[in-house]
Amino acid sequence: MSSLASMGFGKTMERKLLSVGIRSAEELRQMGSRQAAFRLKEQYPNTCVVILYYLEAAIQGVEISRLNDACKAELKAYFRQL
Numbered sequence: 001m002s003s004l005a006s007m008g009f010g011k012t013m014e015r016k017l018l019s020v021g022i023r024s025a026e027e028l029r030q031m032g033s034r035q036a037a038f039r040l041k042e043q044y045p046n047t048c049v050v051i052l053y054y055l056e057a058a059i060q061g062v063e064i065s066r067l068n069d070a071c072k073a074e075l076k077a078y079f080r081q082l
Helices: 011-019 025-031 033-043 049-060 069-081
Strands: none
Touching: 011 033, 025 033, 025 049, 033 049, 033 069, 049 069
16 A cells, blocks of 8 residues: 555645545545545644645646646535535
């Protein structure tokens, strides 16, 4: 199993992901960015939409700036519902 750090997350984000039950890169990929953000938002109410962008970018293996506008719009619409 690949560590969360291998996806480019820092220690703080890695600790938060672990605290919501996401222990590896594979688990994050299987769960998806939306469900991971949902869990983070429940545990950490100050979680913002940018975290969702970072999760999605990490899953896709790209820099956050490479997420297209349509993807960001979909993620933002989802996040507003949380």
